[in-house]
Each structure stands twice: as structure tokens, then as C-alpha cells.
Amino acid sequence: MRNVALPAVSRRAAMRSCAHDESEAMTRRDTTTVREDSESDAPSASATRINIAPVKACTQTLRLKVKRESYAWLNVAAMEVNTVWNWGAQVSEKAARPCAGPRKWLTGFDLCSHSAGASEYFQKIGADTIQRVNCEYAQKRSTVKRVRLRWRTSRGARRSLGWIPFKAASLKRQGRAVRFCGKTFRVFESERLDGASWKQGCFAQDAVGDWWLCLPVSVSIGETVAPQEEVGIDLGLKDTAVTSDGDRCERGTFYRDIEQKIAQAQCRGHKRQAKRLHRRAANRRKDALHKFSRQIVDRYQRIAVGDVSSLKLVKTHMAKSVLDSGWGMLRTFLQYKSQQAGRSFQIVSERNTGRTCSNCNSVSGPQGVNGLRVRRWMCAPCGVWHDRDINAGKNILRRAEWPASVCGNESSILRIPPRRASRSRKAGIGTAGSRA
Numbered sequence: 191m192r193n194v195a196l197p198a199v200s201r202r203a204a205m206r207s208c209a210h211d212e213s214e215a216m217t218r219r220d221t222t223t224v225r226e227d228s229e230s231d232a233p234s235a236s237a238t239r240i241n242i243a244p245v246k247a248c249t250q251t252l253r254l255k256v257k258r259e260s261y262a263w264l265n266v267a268a269m270e271v272n273t274v275w276n277w278g279a280q281v282s283e284k285a286a287r288p289c290a291g292p293r294k295w296l297t298g299f300d301l302c303s304h305s306a307g308a309s310e311y312f313q314k315i316g317a318d319t320i321q322r323v324n325c326e327y328a329q330k331r332s333t334v335k336r337v338r339l340r341w342r343t344s345r346g347a348r349r350s351l352g353w354i355p356f357k358a359a360s361l362k363r364q365g366r367a368v369r370f371c372g373k374t375f376r377v378f379e380s381e382r383l384d385g386a387s388w389k390q391g392c393f394a395q396d397a398v399g400d401w402w403l404c405l406p407v408s409v410s411i412g413e414t415v416a417p418q419e420e421v422g423i424d425l426g427l428k429d430t431a432v433t434s435d436g437d438r439c440e441r442g443t444f445y446r447d448i449e450q451k452i453a454q455a456q457c458r459g460h461k462r463q464a465k466r467l468h469r470r471a472a473n474r475r476k477d478a479l480h481k482f483s484r485q486i487v488d489r490y491q492r493i494a495v496g497d498v499s500s501l502k503l504v505k506t507h508m509a510k511s512v513l514d515s516g517w518g519m520l521r522t523f524l525q526y527k528s529q530q531a532g533r534s535f536q537i538v539s540e541r542n543t544g545r546t547c548s549n550c551n552s553v554s555g556p557q558g559v560n561g562l563r564v565r566r567w568m569c570a571p572c573g574v575w576h577d578r579d580i581n582a583g584k585n586i587l588r589r590a591e592w593p594a595s596v597c598g599n600e601s602s603i604l605r606i607p608p609r610r611a612s613r614s615r616k617a618g619i620g621t622a623g624s625r626a
């Protein structure tokens with residue numbers, strides 16, 4: 191697993207690493223990370239060395255909509271994939287629980303060798319897709335450690351969404367279209383495929399029934415140094431996110447806006463229309479969160495986010511608002527975007543951040559559910575007025591513990607009180623390197 195917070199390359203460190211080649215830098219990064227984990231009270235000299243963490247390339251998924259004329263072909267191919275999947279499920283279950291003889295846990299390789307020559311029984315898919323399905327099945331089964339995974343169903347209300355995986359070599363570019371299994375597929379925005387090289391990918395269907403070509407491609411990233419130093423982000427319901435500098439990501443009412451229309455469509459039995467509306471809400475939400483996270487990552491070098499969980503709150507009367515806010519999605523976007531841009535990213539505990547005064551550190555703010563209504567409050571001990579969300583953002587920022595000397599624009603003030611810093615270092619927690 192990769193570290194969440196890959197420290198950015200400082201200009202100095204980058205110049206130093208230019209002398210060495212990439213592999214050397216990588217090994218040094220590995221060794222220093224290990225050393226930091228094992229030595230609890232390592233001196234700051236070793237901590238500065240982990241800054242050489244070049245992220246030269248990352249994987250992004252190109253998602254291109256397939257034109258409608260190919261849907262029929264893809265639907266049939268998806269059924270064939272389901273057949274292969276269910277065959278794999280059956281065979282591997284039988285091997286794991288045999289009537290007699292020793293048990294065997296079949297790997298993807300075993301399944302592939304058992305299914306050799308099966309492609310002649312299928313009209314659409316080829317051997318490479320069969321092998322990918324087998325390997326995917328075996329891998330997923332090992333991950334969840336279950337004897338059998340759920341069947342893939344091709345028909346009925348609980349139909350599995352179509353999925354056709356393939357290997358890199360089986361998808362070829364042909365002019366503005368792509369060729370797969372002897373058929374030409376036209377896609378929208380085909381110019382995005384220019385210069386892209388993919389390893390493997392899949393055709394995937396969404397709930398509405400549209401097909402998408404998904405290709406993981408590696409893109410090179412230029413690490414930059416952000417103009418501003420650090421930010422803490424408080425996730426909430428009034429506004430989806432509020433930064434410690436007072437920027438707000440307004441609460442989206444993506445679902446609420448079209449709730450009525452969805453209800454009407456469902457009443458009239460227009461299932462497809464309802465699904466389409468759901469997809470529109472999801473797309474609008476995603477778009478807003480993408481824009482906000484991009485803005486944050488472009489502006490700040492270190493980003494701390496609260497760990498508020500939607501799991502508990504969805505059981506309350508706030509469920510719709512919680513689900514509409516997309517906290518988890520925003521965190522994911524911030525995380526991968528910071529990784530790509532070489533920023534430091536941390537998720538910190540939100541506990542009491544709303545009540546603690548960011549000025550004098552006393553827990554004096556409004557408490558409880560009724561306290562949530564209070565948007566501005568005055569700290570009694572020090573007399574400073576706080577905006578609830580901005581104060582929480584500041585507290586989140588203070589709780590984040592950054593590895594020493596992360597980036598080009600160093601902080602002059604030590605944000606963590608020294609006593610707490612040494613304690614967390616002894617426990618071996620809190621440093622960005624050790625977080626998964």
C-alpha cells in the first residue's frame with residue numbers, strides 16, 4: 191500500500207536527487223521510510239531525508255462513453271463474461287469443498303489452465319477476456335477469503351451491471367475508433383486516447399445501461415510548489431467544507447433539487463428516467479467536489495482534513511443531507527490529487543474541533559446537538575469571537591502533524607506543541623510516513 195502523504199520534493203532535495211538516478215532515489219526512499227518506522231525517536235536528520243519521494247507518474251482512468259450502436263454487442267458479450275465468472279465460481283468452490291480427496295484453493299492460473307480452449311464456445315469474447323475474468327475472480331476471492339463469490343446474473347431485476355475486461359494487446363486504436371474482438375467501437379471524445387498507452391482495461395456498464403470504455407493510463411506529473419503553506423478543512427452539513435482561511439464549498443442540493451422529479455418518474459414507472467436523474471445528481475456532486483478539491487490542491491502545500499464519518503449520521507434524520515454532501519468522495523479526491531501534485535495530506539481526528547478555541551485551546555464552545563445551531567460564539571476565557579466552521583478548520587490544521595521540513599515553503603512556527611510531538615513519536619504514530 192502506498193503512503194497517503196507522500197512528502198513533496200523540496201527544490202533543494204530535487205536538485206540533490208538530480209545527481210542520482212531514479213532507482214537509487216527510490217531505494218533510498220524505501221530505506222528511509224523503514225528506518226523512520228522502526229526507530230521511534232529518530233533524529234530530524236533522517237526525517238528530512240524522506241523528502242526524496244518523486245512521484246513521476248501516476249495512473250488515471252480514462253472513461254469514454256461508447257456510442258450506442260455497440261450496446262447490443264456489448265450486452266451479449268457481458269452475458270458471456272457472466273457465464274465464465276459463474277463457471278469459475280462453480281469450479282473453484284468444488285475444488286475447495288470436494289466430495290472426496292484433498293482440498294485445493296484454485297488460483298487464477300489454475301482456472302486459466304482449466305478453461306484453456308474455452309473461447310471457441312463463445313461468440314463474442316476471446317481467450318484474453320476469459321483469462322482476465324478468471325484472474326479477477328481468483329484475486330477477489332482471495333481478498334475477501336470466501337469459498338465462493340456471488341453469482342453474476344444476466345437477467346432480471348437483480349441483474350449484474352455489464353463488465354467486459356480485456357488485456358492491453360486486445361484493444362487496438364483504429365483511426366478515431368478502437369478495435370476489440372474483431373469489432374470496431376466508436377467512442378465519444380476519442381481524441382483523449384491520443385498518445386495514451388494502457389495496460390489493461392474494461393468495458394463497464396452503468397446503472398442507466400450506458401457503456402463506458404475504462405482504460406487506466408499512466409500520466410506523468412510535474413510537481414509544483416503551491417503558493418500557500420497549509421490549510422485545515424472542516425467537513426460539515428451547513429457547508430460541505432470550510433477551510434481554515436474561510437473559503438467555503440457550498441452545500442450542494444444536488445439530490446434535493448431533483449428529488450421531486452425522481453419521485454414522479456418512479457410513480458409513473460419510468461425506471462430509466464429515474465436512474466438517469468440519479469446519475470445527473472451524482473455527476474453534479476462529483477463536479478462540484480472536483481472543482482473544490484482542485485482549487486485546494488493548487489493553492490496549498492499541506493492539507494489536513496477531519497475524519498468525520500458519514501456512517502453514523504446516515505442513520506439520523508440528516509441522512510439525505512449527509513449523503514448529498516459527499517464527504518468521503520471529497521477526501522478521496524483531495525488525497526489522490528495531493529499525491530499527484532506532491533502535497534502532504536492528512537486525515538486527523540475531528541473530536542472537539544468545533545468546541546475548542548483555536549486561540550487559547552480551551553474547550554469552551556457550544557456543546558451538543560443544540561450547539562450545532564450556533565454558528566458564531568465567543569470564547570469565555572480569552573474573549574475571541576469565532577466562526578464555528580473556520581475555528582474547526584484551524585483546529586484540524588493544528589492537529590495535523592507534518593514530517594519535519596516537507597516542502598519548499600517551510601513553516602517558521604512549530605505547529606505541534608513539543609510535548610505532544612515527542613509523545614506521538616514514541617508511540618510511532620502521527621508521522622505522515624507511517625500512515626497507511
Ligand SMILES: [Zn+2]
Nearest residue numbers: 547550569572
Ligand atoms: Zn479562547
